[in-house]
Amino acid sequence: MPFYHGLYVxxxxxxxxxxxIILFLTFKANYxxxxxxxxxxxxxxxxxxxxxxxxxxxLINNISNLNNLINSGFISEADSNSLIEKYQNSRLISFISVxxxxxxxxxxxxxxxxxxFDARRRVESILKFIFFIFSTLAVLTTIGIIFSLIFETLRFxxxxxxxxxxxxxxxxxxxxxxxxxxxxxxxxxxxxxFTGTLLITAVAMSIAAPLGLYSAIFLSQYAKPKTRDFLKxxxxxxxxxxxVVYGFFAALTVGPFVRSCGEYIGLTVASESALAAGLxxxxxxxxxxxxxxxxxxxxxxxxxxxGSLALGATQAETVKKVIIPAALxxxxxxxxxxxxxxxxxxxxxxxxxxxxxxxTANPLSAVTTVTVQIVTLLVGDQEFDSAKTLAxxxxxxxLFVITLALNVFAMIIVRRYRERYE
Amino acid sequence: MNKNxxxxxxxxxxxxxxxxxxxxxxxxxxxxxxxxxxxxSIPAYTNYTIDLEINMxxxxxxxxxxxxxYRGIIRSSLFSFFPEVQSRSDKRKLFKLISSSATYTLRxxxxxxxxxxxxxxxxxxxxxxxxxxxxxxxxxxSLPEDERRLDNKEITWLNQLDGTGLVKNKISKNxxxxxxxxxxxxxxxxxxxxxxxxxxxxxxxLSFPIGVLTAIYLENFAIKNRITDFIExxxxxxxxxxxxxxxxxGLAVFINFFGMPRSVPLVGGLVLSLMTLPTIIIATRxxxxxxxxxxxxxxxxMGASEMQVVFQHLLPSAMPGILTGTIIGLARAFGESAPLxxxxxxxxxxxxxxxxxxxxxxxxxxxxxxxDSPERAFVAKTSAATLILISLLVLINLAxxxxxxRYEVKW
Numbered sequence: 001m002p003f004y005h006g007l008y009v010x011x012x013x014x015x016x017x018x019x020x021i022i023l024f025l026t027f028k029a030n031y032x033x034x035x036x037x038x039x040x041x042x043x044x045x046x047x048x049x050x051x052x053x054x055x056x057x058x059l060i061n062n063i064s065n066l067n068n069l070i071n072s073g074f075i076s077e078a079d080s081n082s083l084i085e086k087y088q089n090s091r092l093i094s095f096i097s098v099x100x101x102x103x104x105x106x107x108x109x110x111x112x113x114x115x116x117f118d119a120r121r122r123v124e125s126i127l128k129f130i131f132f133i134f135s136t137l138a139v140l141t142t143i144g145i146i147f148s149l150i151f152e153t154l155r156f157x158x159x160x161x162x163x164x165x166x167x168x169x170x171x172x173x174x175x176x177x178x179x180x181x182x183x184x185x186x187x188x189x190x191x192x193x194f195t196g197t198l199l200i201t202a203v204a205m206s207i208a209a210p211l212g213l214y215s216a217i218f219l220s221q222y223a224k225p226k227t228r229d230f231l232k233x234x235x236x237x238x239x240x241x242x243x244v245v246y247g248f249f250a251a252l253t254v255g256p257f258v259r260s261c262g263e264y265i266g267l268t269v270a271s272e273s274a275l276a277a278g279l280x281x282x283x284x285x286x287x288x289x290x291x292x293x294x295x296x297x298x299x300x301x302x303x304x305x306x307g308s309l310a311l312g313a314t315q316a317e318t319v320k321k322v323i324i325p326a327a328l329x330x331x332x333x334x335x336x337x338x339x340x341x342x343x344x345x346x347x348x349x350x351x352x353x354x355x356x357x358x359x360t361a362n363p364l365s366a367v368t369t370v371t372v373q374i375v376t377l378l379v380g381d382q383e384f385d386s387a388k389t390l391a392x393x394x395x396x397x398x399l400f401v402i403t404l405a406l407n408v409f410a411m412i413i414v415r416r417y418r419e420r421y422e
Numbered sequence: 423m424n425k426n427x428x429x430x431x432x433x434x435x436x437x438x439x440x441x442x443x444x445x446x447x448x449x450x451x452x453x454x455x456x457x458x459x460x461x462x463s464i465p466a467y468t469n470y471t472i473d474l475e476i477n478m479x480x481x482x483x484x485x486x487x488x489x490x491x492y493r494g495i496i497r498s499s500l501f502s503f504f505p506e507v508q509s510r511s512d513k514r515k516l517f518k519l520i521s522s523s524a525t526y527t528l529r530x531x532x533x534x535x536x537x538x539x540x541x542x543x544x545x546x547x548x549x550x551x552x553x554x555x556x557x558x559x560x561x562x563x564s565l566p567e568d569e570r571r572l573d574n575k576e577i578t579w580l581n582q583l584d585g586t587g588l589v590k591n592k593i594s595k596n597x598x599x600x601x602x603x604x605x606x607x608x609x610x611x612x613x614x615x616x617x618x619x620x621x622x623x624x625x626x627x628l629s630f631p632i633g634v635l636t637a638i639y640l641e642n643f644a645i646k647n648r649i650t651d652f653i654e655x656x657x658x659x660x661x662x663x664x665x666x667x668x669x670x671x672g673l674a675v676f677i678n679f680f681g682m683p684r685s686v687p688l689v690g691g692l693v694l695s696l697m698t699l700p701t702i703i704i705a706t707r708x709x710x711x712x713x714x715x716x717x718x719x720x721x722x723x724m725g726a727s728e729m730q731v732v733f734q735h736l737l738p739s740a741m742p743g744i745l746t747g748t749i750i751g752l753a754r755a756f757g758e759s760a761p762l763x764x765x766x767x768x769x770x771x772x773x774x775x776x777x778x779x780x781x782x783x784x785x786x787x788x789x790x791x792x793x794d795s796p797e798r799a800f801v802a803k804t805s806a807a808t809l810i811l812i813s814l815l816v817l818i819n820l821a822x823x824x825x826x827x828r829y830e831v832k833w
Contacts, residue, residue, distance in 0.1 A: 029681025124729040131639035134632050135650075138657045138703070141696050145667060148674035211444040218441025234449045240815055241455070242757030244786040245808050248793045249455050252462070252801065283451045314430055316437035337662065344664020346760035347786075351793060371666055371760070378673065378764050396670040400663065407662045 004119035011126050013106035017098045024094050032060045035086060039079050063087050149400060152393030159387045160188045165394060167191065171357035171368075173377060173388045188391050190398070192357035196274070196367030200349060201342040203278025203363055204285055208342075209335060211282075212289025217319055219290070220297045239287035247351030250280035255352055262364060270366035272354040278363065281348050288338045296330025297323055329417035333410035340406035344399060346371040370395050456812070463805035469594040469607055470557040472520065472583060473544040474499040476528065483539055487532060490539075493525045496547065503583060516579060521548035523608045546592070551606040551799030556580055557589070560798075571798070597806060601772045602788065606799035609792070611807045613774040617687055617767070617782030618756060620775060624691020625698055625755050630748055632695075633702030634737075640703070641710045642732055661700035668697045669761030677765060684766030685781040693765060694755040701754070705747020709740040742829035749822040753815050759786035785811050 036059040044055045055074050062068040064087065069080040113119070157165070168189020215235065219228055255276040262269030269275070300323050308318040324331065354366030355376060377392040476495055497517055501507065507516055524547035531545065532538060548554075552571045555561055557580070567573050572580070583589055594607075601613030636657075644650040672693035676682045682689050713736050721731045737744075762768065767783050768791060775782035783791070785807065792804040 026680060033681070120727055124727055127729060128639070128643050131635045131643065135636040135639045135644070135653055137632060138636065138660055138699060139653055141660060141671070141699070142656050144675050145663070145671045148671055148679075149667075152674060211447060214441045214444040215448060218438070218445055222438055222441060231445050231449070234445070234452055236819075237816070238448060238452055240753065240757075240819055242759070242786050242811060242815065244757070244759045244789050244793075245455070245459075245812060248789060248804060248808060249458065251793060253454075253458050283448070286448050314434040316434045317430070319437070340662060341664075344666065346664070346666045346763075347790065350760075350763075351790065371664070374666060374670070375760070375763055378670075379768055393670060393674070396667055400667050403662065403664055404659060407659060411658075 004123050005113050005117070007123050008119045008126075009106050009109045009113070011123065012109035013102050015126070015130070016105060017102040020098055020101060024098075029060075031090070032063065032087075035090070036060060036063075036083065039075055039083055041074065044074065059083070145400065149393055149397040152390050153397045156387060156390035156394045159390070164188060165190055165391075169359055171373070173373070173391055186387065188387065188394075190370075190395065192359040193368060193370045193373055193395065194398075195359055195361070196353070196357065197343055197369040197371075199274045199361060199363060199367055200278045200281060200353060200369060201339060203275055204281035204342045205335070205339060207279060207282025208285035208289050208338060212286045212338070213293055213331070215286065215290040216294040216297060220294050221315060221319055221323070235287040235290055238283065239291070241284075243284065243345060243347040244351070246280050246284050247347040247349075250276055250348055250352035254280050267364060269364045270354065272352060272366045273364050274353065274367045275363040277349050277352040280352065281342055281345055284345070284348065285338045285342055288341060289334055292334035292337065293327070293331045296327040296334065299330070300326045329413050333414045336406050336410040336413070340403040340410075343406075344371065344403050346375060350375050370399050374399075456809075459805045459808050459812075463802055463809055465555065465558050465560060465799070466597055466802035466806040467594055468591045469596070470549045470554045471546050471590050471592050472549065473546050473588040473590070474524075475502070475542065476538075476545045477542050478532075478539050479542055481539055483536060487536060487539075488529075490529075490532070492528045492532070496520070496524050496528060503586065504579065512575070515576060519550060519553045519576060519579065519583075521550050521605060521607050523548060523605060544588075546590075548596075548607045551797055553580055554607060555799060557584070557591070597803065601774050602770060602783070602791070603772060604770075606795075606797050606803060609800075609803060611785060611788055611803075611810065613771060614783050614785045614788035614807075615810075617771075617775050618784040618786075620687040620778060620782060621690040621694060621762075621767075621784055622752055622756055624688055624778060625695040626748075626752060628691065629695035629698045629702055629751070633699050633748070634706050634744060636699075637703045637706030637710060638732055638737070641707050642728065642736070657700050657703050660696075661704065664760075665697055665758055666760040666764065668693050669764030671696070672761060672765045683779065683781075685769045685771070685783075686779045687767075687775065687782045688778040689765050690762050690767050690782075690784065691778075693761045694758060697758070697761065698751040698755045701751035702744075702748050705751070706740070706744045709743025709747070710736055712743065713739045739831060742826060742831070746822045746826045749818060749825070753818045753822075756818065757786055757811065757815055759784065759790055762787050763790070785814075 033056060036056055039059065040052060040055060044051055058072060058074060059069070062072070064084065066080055066084055069075055069083070070077050075083070165188050168187060169191045170187045170189045171192050173186050173188060219232060223231060251272075255271055255273065258273055258276045258279070259269045259271055262273075304322055304326060305318055308322040309315070313321070349369045349372050353372055354368050355372065356366055357368050357373075358365055360367065374392045374395050377388055474496060476499055478490075478495065481490055497513075500517060500520065501513065504516065507513060527547065528545055549557070552561075553576075556572055556577065561570060561572055561577075563570075563577065596608050597610045599612050600608060600610030603609040640650060640654065644653075672689060676689050676692055677684060717735055717739065718731055721735045722728075726734065762784055768787050769781060769783065770791070771781050771783050773780070789804055789807050789811065792800045792807065
């Protein structure tokens with residue numbers, strides 16, 4: 001099998017050098033940072049951390065351009081020359097090491113080849129190993145999420161107390177520029193954010209749960225195949241509309257509409273009310289509830305349904321007293337998943353909910369949510385050490401934990417209470 | 423007994439009506455969303471323009487094409503309609519009625535056609551968004567003067583210009599062909615669309631091979647043990663993680679730890695591919711499972727190795743399902759904006775990106791940026807971009823449905 005013999009050599013020649021290249025690229029930024037650090041002038045260092053970061057990034061971006069380095073004035077000519085030399089040397093070393101490794105490995109593997117050599121099995125076990133590496137990527141992502149969130153959150157808690165964050169009722173992350181300004185420290189009480197999120201989620205679920213469930217019941221129990229073919233795509237399109245479109249719709253149409261309705265009956269409604277954002281989010285979630293509960297209701301065995309109908313129950317009675325109880329764990333888990341989606345939803349609330357953190361349960365007032373604050377704290381340029389940006393990661397961690405808990409809980413409910421039918 | 427019957431039947435009918443009613447309500451909301459977008463986008467597709475008489479008779483090529491005072495030429499041409507306007511502030515006001523882009527479009531035109539120097543010709547320039555909205559009838563003249571964007575003087579001028587017969591309503595090419603701009607009449611979503619396409623290409627190139635290979639491993643090679651169980655649970659959980667968390671991951675890991683640049687499609691694509699991976703893995707596994715075991719057993723019996731079975735038999739049979747799942751996952755990534763906001767793809771970018779590392783934004787993010795802009799004309803632009811986004815997504819999903827219908831093998 002010449003194909004497998006060739007492939008065997010090729011894999012050895014490419015694979016490990018390839019990992020080496022990835023390793024180099026991964027640590028390139030850190031290495032460059034380390035490389036330029038000794039070349040910072042005393043003047044730069046005396047100007048504080050912002051200047052250091054700026055000069056460093058300038059040096060890194062222009063590291064192969066001698067003229068730019070000298071003209072910038074950050075670094076003397078002799079230093080520039082030695083910096084460029086170091087940089088080029090390290091590049092050469094990494095390049096040569098990759099090439100040499102590749103040649104050596106291909107030579108070694110080539111020597112192994114013979115007529116009796118079972119290349120196919122070797123190649124396949126190598127490939128299997130590569131596949132395994134790929135499959136761990138999902139785990140790596142999770143680990144990446146957890147570690148990056150926890151790491152930044154710990155840094156946040158070194159600046160702001162844990163209890164101030166979790167149980168504080170006042171949220172105003174603006175840290176003042178001057179030390180002596182009023183409210184210069186900023187306060188990071190997350191309670192108003194969570195109540196705001198819950199309020200909007202509650203509004204959304206009070207729309208999505210009944211509408212979604214009734215849609216699912218109609219589609220799975222009443223609709224004739226033709227009507228089903230016609231009505232189901234409507235829900236699928238609703239599910240496919242990007243959230244930014246819902247957000248725009250909420251901000252432009254629903255918000256003013258809710259407001260003028262409220263004024264008509266004599267209520268004062270904030271222009272960015274929780275009600276408007278919640279209503280639109282509810283519409284967005286209808287398809288999730290309906291498609292998940294549709295699946296579990298169709299999974300209830302026909303014999304149960306037919307038995308109930310044969311005993312003289314009407315369709316509605318069958319649905320209420322037989323199908324829904326049988327499908328209940330699935331329905332509950334569908335609702336939990338929908339709630340987790342509503343909590344993590346970002347664009348609708350960013351565009352249609354407010355920024356002011358009000359601690360209120362009144363859906364007509366403006367509230368803010370966890371996701372809105374994450375976006376507001378992180379969009380735009382910001383330095384990475386302030387409590388303000390780190391707070392976003394702390395919020396992200398709490399969001400991650402809550403949604404994860406909801407998902408796991410939904411899974412447990414299904415596993416535990418699902419009726420098994422033979 | 424009869425009474426009870428009719429009561430139960432009424433309950434039955436009520437129940438059925440509730441179900442029907444909720445579906446109709448969902449359909450109505452869909453219609454309202456799409457309808458309101460269509461209605462609001464109407465002013466975006468055209469732009470009022472005016473043919474100005476450009477007098478270049480006193481200019482010769484020796485002056486240097488870039489040194490010509492294009493602004494002055496346009497000004498004098500515009501002012502020739504209103505000999506009575508003399509004060510400087512009025513002149514400035516008058517000049518503000520046409521788009522500031524006029525100067526640049528004239529310059530570009532003369533650069534490409536130097537033969538026009540020394541001649542008199544008509545040149546078509548855009549009005550600003552406010553004048554444009556006035557011509558389209560969106561300015562309420564009955565309002566008191568200080569509540570309008572245009573005062574009485576400007577409205578008289580615009581009406582006078584309309585009387586010359588040189589004012590025309592033209593299809594707005596800028597909307598479809600330009601990048602972003604601070605001037606609504608110049609801004610377009612082409613730059614954002616290209617940014618989206620580059621981002622999605624990165625996502626496809628990364629998530630498709632990795633997702634398919636992961637699924638193959640889990641489905642065909644993995645020995646059931648703790649590690650593979652853990653990987654499976656992980657993948658299912660990742661599918662339900664809010665998208666904004668992936669943005670936080672991208673910011674902390676790719677930008678801060680690995681030092682990748684902000685606002686580039688490469689990082690956007692990386693983040694979106696992590697988000698799409700679970701969808702592709704789950705779709706691939708489902709379609710691999712639906713291939714009947716007889717095919718696999720037959721191939722094994724003929725002496726094929728495990729790897730040959732997978733790549734020569736299972737994968738080709740499962741391909742339609744895999745591709746459908748991939749397309750649906752990519753469609754979702756295409757409409758996603760929250761994680762892109764966090765990695766800086768929300769910047770104001772005029773140039774149309776060309777490579778993986780050019781600063782870029784994406785179509786959904788462009789919608790977000792425009793929706794935040796105070797100018798009224800951006801409402802129409804945003805609605806138009808929204809419609810384009812929705813129709814692109816419908817097309818992509820339609821492609822997935824057709825693919826499934828055309829190639830799906832029923833075993």
